[in-house]
Amino acid sequence: MSKSLTIHHQDTLEDHPDTRSPDTHQDPFAKTVFGFWLYLMTDCLLFATLFCTFAVLHNSTYGGPSARILFHLPTVFGETMILLFSSFICGCSMLYALRNAKTKVMLCLIVTFLLGVSFLFIELSEFTDIVQGGHSWQDSAFLSSYFTLVGTHGLHITFGMLWIAVMIAQIYRLGVTTNTFRRLAVLNMFWHFLDVVWIFIFTFVYLMGVI
């Protein structure tokens, strides 16, 4: 897939001055995408470890509230929808990049960014509700593992948004070149990956928590 993408993309770039890799023995697109897959797998294992600890500790409420009392499913469902939709829009930015539609790419990224902001906002207000209700992460092992798992995902979303902001600036300045296209592809992988991780959090932490 990656090869067809670059080839297709290079056609659209015929008349763009470009910083295409000068070394004919190297295909930076394939290398970077593959390297980033490897990185995502390590990140996946990091989350897997946190999921494991959550699985071990989710009943250690230490006299405090359990998941059933704390979680409010409709809010979390809203968060899920926002994130799924942002993933779709982020994917659209790739399609527009292939057509070299600079403005539309930026528009898609801005929408993704705003959806990310609203996701984070809801998550943080959910966190503050729990903490203000008198149940901070210091109260039980269950709450520690809950805040850590969901918080680590939130931290990833935050860095992803920083990345999106930088990406918007790059597309604005440079347009869609081989370099920015490659970076956009990798950013998309990152954003979709976070979406997948969230689906697991939604299922294992929230849905199974309130059953």
Add this chain to the structure above:
Amino acid sequence: MFGRLTQEAFVHEDSQNMAVLSMLLGGIMLMALLFYLKRWRWLWEEWITTVDHKKIGIMYIVVVLIMFMKGFGDAIMMRIQQLFSVGDSHGFLSAGHFQEVFSAHGTTMIFFVGMGVVFGLMNLIIPLQIGARDVAFPFLNAVSFWLFTAAAMLTLVSLAMGKFSTAGWLAYAPLSSLKYSPDEGVDYWIWTVQIAGVGSTLGGINFLATILKMRCPGMQLMKMPIFVWSSLCALVLILLAFPILTATLFMLTLDRYLDMHFFTVDGGGNYMMYVNLIWAWGHPEVYILILPIFGIFSEVVPTFSEKRLFGYVSMVWALIIIAFLSFIVWLHHFFTMGASPNINAFFAITTMLIAIPTGVKIFNWLFTKFRGRVLFTSPMLWFFAFLLNFTVAGMTGILLSAPPVDFQVHNSLFLIAHFHGMVIGGVLFGFFAGFTYWFPKFTGFMLDEKLNRYAFWCWMAGFLLAFMPLYMLGFMGATRRLDHYAAETGWHPLFAIAAFGAFIILCGASIQLFGLFWSIKHRKKLWDHTGGNPWNGRTLEWSIPSPPPIYNFALIPVVDQIDPVWAQRDQRQDLSERKYEDIYLPKNTATGFYIGLWSLIFGIAMVWYMWWLAIISFIAILVLMIMRLSGDDPHDKITATQVQADELAHRRGFQI
């Protein structure tokens, strides 16, 4: 302003003051030397800002040598302490300081010597063996190196500022929790290991992408040199294991900094989970160290037996099976946890299974020598020593894998003797073999063979004297981490022999260090006049000049079999007919160095609770990364005429 850093942090025992003073003096002398020789610019332009894998590899080895001296100093201190601290005498180290010393010894040796050796050799050898001009991500490679170095420096900082962890090299919870280790020691350990671990993960990604994406035409997976195969297996382990370490340390950090309850005794935490998680990383980690060493011996043995490697395919499968099994044995490190007999039995059996693929490798090496023309050069001597020590330590490992036996000798000196047999007899001896073997490739001259042999015999005798008594002491009931014991135990003579052995090893290490400088001084006499293949090696790194040109291969080679250089050695090629092309190489950059520097500052700030500095340094790292990653990837061009001139000049120098 300075968090919890007070003047008290600079007050230490005499022995530590000595170490700090000599470290400072050494540093000042080195700086003065650089000024005197006017080498600052050279250091900056040729080394610190480099993204060339060969130079980064050499820098890894230099850091390894420095950290080895530190870790070895710790070992000598422990041996002296245990020699004198009997009965009424309490030795020269306080109990608390002794705990710091053994924690620092383990951390240094595994993270900065062992991992440094692995990544140093991968940097030096892998691109050359797969016929590539560089690694997949040269800048990332520099970042990995500088993170590794920053972490190593953080352990040195802990000598001068405050104290290091007293909780052992794996900082078992709950001892490492805030309640039982309230001072900065464990935090030093956490940030040291965390920074080094991130560097290792990034390095792992980089080299796995290099091996899978950048092999020269014709080099299918089953035609790769065994060192590349063994590295590939180790890299897969790095990618699968290090994230577990990162997550575990992250949770321990949250326990200590934000008062969470993952591994605490109260609040519903589960401290055995820490032990499980840390060994889920820790066991693959020891295979990450040993697998590339198997690769080194698989290069050394055929070369010095003048025969192809026996059983290439079985070797590859043995590596893959070992890599797989290494993930399902972690519980054997704590059979005494009290899991059910069935669980212990499962892990005992998987542990014993590892002996089978390892045995396959041992026999493959032996059969490689069978009817070969075995040359007793010093790399081969290291191989023989490895064979003996690794087999003995492997057999004691099989003993330990039986839970009933393990319950008797758990955490005793028997265990210490076992894993030092693996790590010294395996990893370190293997590194020495590889160091001697590949030294001429990167310098153009050989190491002095006579001094090598003296060093070898010291190491061999010293190792046996230092560690065989520990097996006996383990059976007699001596546990690890003893800073004092009663005279009635009757252990003193054996501890005395072990201390004597450690000093023989010290002699060996000193001879090696001296030999390095001696060989550099007499490099004209030791020059390799064969033009790059002094040992009659058979893999691609021996087909190019030594030291290799910055672009490694003027023309990307094409291979059709496992031992390409042996197949081609009789075919003389007319150089004037080869068609060269322009070569593009990534430009030097100081960004990697700055990221490492800010990581060091970040580590210090986090250890001492200087939150403002931690935030500044974190933002600095982010900004540096964004700036580098959103810029163009600048390249230098070497023209085809230049390449041709280089190649011809080299060939004229070594007309065969």
